[in-house]
Amino acid sequence: MSAEPKNLSYPNQLGTVSVAEANDSYIEPVSEKSSSEKKNAIFSVVEAYQHDPDTIIERIKSSGDMDDILAEDADFIVDKLYTIDATESLKVLNEAIDYFGSDINFPEQSLEKMRLLVQGEEAYGQGPLFYDLDLRLEASLLKFHSPYPEVRSVCSPIDDPSIPVETLRAYIIGLFWVAVGSFVNQLIGFRQPHFTLSSQVIQLLSVPCGQLAARIIPDVKIFGVRLNPGPWTYKEQVFVTIITNVGAHGAVFIYYAPTMRLKMFYGQEWMGYGFTVVMGLTCEFFGLGLAGVLRRWAVYPAKAVWPTILPTLQLNKTLLLPDAKKRISGWTISKYKFFNIVLAGSFVFFFFPDYLFTALSTFNWPTWIAPNNKKLAFVMGSRIGAGFNPITTFDWSVISYSSPLVLPFFTVINRYVGTLIAGMVMLIMVYTNYKYTGYIPPNTADVYDRFGKTFNVSKVLNKGRFDSDLYKQYSPPYISAGNLMSQAVSYMIYTFGFVYVLLTEWRVFKEAIEGFIKSLKKRETSNFEQFNDPVSVLMKNYPEVPDWWFLIVLGLSFAIACIAVAAFPTTTPVWVVVVVLLVSIALIVPFIVLYSSTGYFLSMNMLGTILGGYLVPGNGLVCIFTRIFGFGVDDQAETFVGDQKLAHYAKLPPRAVFRAQVIAVFVQIFCSAGALEFLVTGLPNFCSYTQESRFVCTFAHSLYSDSLLLGVVGPHRTFDVLYPILKYCFLIGALLAVPCYYAKIYFSKQLRFFHPVLFLGGFLRYGSTYNLSYYTPGLYVSFAFMYYLRERHLAWWAKYNYILSSALTAGVAFSGILIFLALQYKPKKLVWWGNQVSSAGVDGKMVATYLSVPESGYFGLQEGTWS
Template sequence: MLDTKTGYLNEDGEEDSPYLLVRAAVSNKDDPSLPTLTFRFWLISIPFTVFVSVFNQIFSFRTLSIGISGIIIQLITLPIGRALHRWLPDRRVGLGPFGFSLNPGPFNAKEHALIVMCVGAGTGVAYAVYIITIKHIFYKEYTPILGSILLTVTTQCVGYGLAGVFYRFLVRSSAMIWPSTLVSVTLLRTFHEADEGRALGRTSRMRFFLLVTLASALYYFLPGYLMTMLSTVSVLCIAMPNNVLANRLGSYTKGMGLLSFSLDWNAMANPLMTPFWAIANTFAGFVLMAWIVWPVGYFSNVWNALDYPFYGARLYTDKAEPYPTLKLLNPDLSLNEERYAQVGAPRMSFMFAATYGVDFAVLSSVFMYVVLHHGSEILQYYRDARTIGDDIHARLMERYPTVPHAWYLGVLAVSTALAIFTCEYYGTGLPWWGVLLALLIAALFLLPVGIITAVANSAPALNVISEFVIGFILPGQPIANVTFKTYCTIGMDQALTFLADFKLGHYMKIPPRHMFIAQLTGTLVAGVCNVLAAYWMFNSMPDLCKSEAWYCRGTHVFFSASVIWGVIGPNRMFGSEGYYSVLMWFFLVGLLLPIPFWLLSRRYPTSWVKYISVPVILSSGGGSPPSYSGVYPMYMLMGVVFQFYLFRYRQKWWSRYNYVLSAGLDAGVAITSFIIFFALTRNNIELDWWGNQPDCPLLENTL
């Protein structure tokens, strides 16, 4: 690895990033005169944040969800920004020290990126809405809308204070690449910069992007509407439709995914923005779990696995009947011990139970991996925080005022205070100290998980460890359990989101204070809109989360987790009283697994062993449900083509077009998804034929 203290000179003799992935996407120059937090920013970002957050919340309930991605936001806001530049008067509005120009010049890349950050807060549906949904639909308990808004907004905002603490380590350092941001940087530069390649006779990146977008949009009518089976092609199910074993082995969505594949870009998890070593680790984890552990455990009848479905997240009694959760609850949603004694603890499919074991191992492996591979580096950061990790991009950002720590701490303090009030006043069952404990756990995990996310584009979640901790402390309290989980998990996740946006702004050279304002504004607006949209769905669709088209897969998994960890409690499931107590050993397994691979990498520092990442391997193995097995083989195949072969042997093409190709494919899918929904799906215009049958209909949908 190159020494980032001495800088790196590119082929033109200019100082640049020492990492090829960054050099391929990010400019090593900056124009500080470009305006960012403009009147146009507010005029575009607020309405779009409202629309995107409402749309994505509504359609997140669909079985096959539709969402507006960051790519489509960039596409739509580009012509609007340029139109406002032409139409708005060149006039300054005087408001004392807060005066501003209505039209401060051409619509530029920095301004565009800031709009994407603000509106992007609405692309991810607020996790707290899951709490509101399971209370309304499964637990039959109504929460006042103000309480739901406070719950959602506070869970979304507590992570900002945590993000400020680790800004220098996770953003400023050149080693923290954040691969997910590079596609956005490439697309923004494609839109706003002159393409020097056209003078050399190459296809311009903008022309390439438009051609890919057009081709992707036209093609997506096939898997998106005309022949949906192209999204989940399960060869064994097609060849032997009445053979249960073949269906379990080959189902893309309900089995092991053997010989299954997809011809739908939307189902491939976008491998074009993930380093190949991370893709290979992810696929190795999938093979280990889905093709070895799951079938061996299932067909060996471990935990009476043959009595339950092969794949799924539902809960059952020991007689393989649906678990009667609601019948075990008192009116205050606490566990009725007498009824529970009659029914007993729930049972899971072997796959679902094994996934929990892997999740335990992920958490302990993260800490060990980071200590072994980055421990000395982190200590050095603390010793020399002013210089470590600085490259050309960090030095260019020094001209802009940083965000004061008081801003971060202020948001954290206000959010925490409101969170405590919400939990106490609106009857979640989570006491004030539970909120503080959740935030403490999020803070402890943020640095190690942040390093893995910034390097490998893979983020282990805290949902299991948070459920585990509060389940032991407050057993028999499902709403308290999921509330604690949400503050803990989203406290860290929102911090990571904020840090990723800061890295995008770091690459685009946007003033940090403007980024903070844009991201926080988008989060507040989106959180309120998520809640309002969810309540509208509750009132307008009585069969929400119960019909085939609006099944709410994520909500069902969330509800099952609330039963396992909240109603029953981890001790009765995984502890000394538990049917699955052996899974507790996976904490120790995860702690020890990184050690031999680290020793091998020290013994053979130039071999491929140094690329083995135990947390990434285990994270992929714990991704199902709700992830589908068939995703991973195509993910690996695309990774071999683009992130290995083209990256190594066609490096000039890869540097010029890889991220543009990724953006174009995403944009085409998004455009056609809109057309299909508004023109066809919304009007109940459907095609009922063999090409649109569900994947492996012989198997029950047990998600």
């Protein structure tokens, strides 16, 4: 046996049992013994103490924050105790403390326990027997399972590679639902508030399809392919989920198209179905290729928890795997039954805030007291103002904006505090009339001219190009306080986030880069070789997707992108595409690391627009294309790499996942482009704020405003003349990151749960139709479930939390789709006070300003000074 900590012995009624004797009695490998023999062997010393072995079993299940989470895996963990000695256990714990010590997601209680264990039995203070047992238990958990309770609740520590995955029936079902999901989600994605045919909903619909296929399809082979390999499996269902997730997310390029095509914006009517398909495929495949490169940073590391995908895994388990009947915190209801009850309740209740009593959705009740009071609306309004309202909605589609049952509580609270302070800053800007924001509604994405009207871009364009003489005669563009603040922080957060995440996660970046270079030199080497966490060890059973496969996808999509912008009248030079894509690739690496651990994703949203304005001044279309190749491909890469992590947790063959994602992209793009054509050609007033069915295209308006400010007018006039503070925000962000990094090092305990990137991210929630009111209810829910219940009733939380999230979301989606198709697509108005009060006053009309335009007829810079 390996050496134990010194001076340990186990006194009992028969004398003193040495450490070596104790170890030999319950640590010796006994894989050939029966379960009862294993139990007797491991607890022979305990029985000498006259302890009840069942008590120790309960200790194993409850130790290390496991509670009943490991009830299904307890036998597995007990078996692993036989394979690890004290010396190895200490090594595992020390490595884990070094690796997870600064990880906010890692349970603080477990971390403290591990630190005591490595200090020795005396520091641990539980007696030599329990010290030895807990030492091996914690090490076994780290080496053979997951240290994160949320991951343990959805991810099995074992795998069976023989389970069918990439079957013909799985492809047929998955591609059918990706087609449906793509069309429906693209259709309703322009609506405000929007809902989606989410991954959870599609899972619910695809499970009975799979089970039906397993019953009715004959078990025969056609061209060597077995049509029915038996019962519908859990892995097939996850495989289908990964296919359908492509459609559930939506094609990013489609959301940009209305801003370019519609007459109310840039009016590029040449952009038809064919161009949409080509650009959609380009963005999707570039994102897929980039996702493959990002695997080392965001899929394989154990720190990459990916909280956003855990509900999907839990729902799949609930629908297809047996649920042990156990009493947890007084609850005995199965996860499946719980899901159905919540789903039904959510489905029925959503009729109230979405149709019958819409004031429950936008519950701006303080403004009802004095509907025409501007100051009240600015402070407490849900639309025009800051949203300082303690009770803002009873609508889950609004509450879920902050993903309160999915994201860690530290993510929600950091962003909420940032949003809270941002609201105060916005109001100060309005009431001090900073940069003429008092003459503009406080929180809007629209751009205004000096006369207080919406900026008319046609008045500064000559044959589609910016004309400085016309601009001098007309007006500079002015933006709201919320928009100005949001843009300033968005510039700051790019450099801040890049520097801060690089500093805090430098070791992860270094190891990933070294592994990537090694894989290119030795293409036969598996990517899993450099990762020793339990999931990666199991994944070594499957052939990995070589990095050069993804590099080929990157190269082809890049070539198609260059051909597309050159062949069509996009007015965008090819070299601009090259520059933006290179910057996008550089930035996404630290940003995807941040997203994989916190659920918050930074992207080249505004930065792409700025680059377009600098590279090709005076052209708003170029700004949109640079934003597409910046934010668009980053967003697609985030989706694909998240699904690869989903497959990693479920132990799916990587090459099967690669094939599935490639095929699903083709289906998605053709269906999504069709949905856009349907809306553009068949829906009256599409994207207008007065559209009867609320297809107002919030993002299209925001994109138009940004492209006007930074594209048509240009960064020079914007940064040097109108808002010079903006250009300094890049430098401020980079400089602030360094002291924040050192503050986290020297005050690690005090600042453990403070994340400055998330805090700054809260400021970005203003500048459009969103404000604090959309996130206050989510804070309440997050505190209750992701903090209180997770800390006090971990077993209940592990079993039901993600199921609750999936059921509420699925109920809203089903109900919303039914309401839309039956009552809203061709509106059947229900006119009464409860459906009118929230939009009746100043807050509802969204046009009031703190100051009125002066008697001179205009505000702002003196005439002739803004060109």
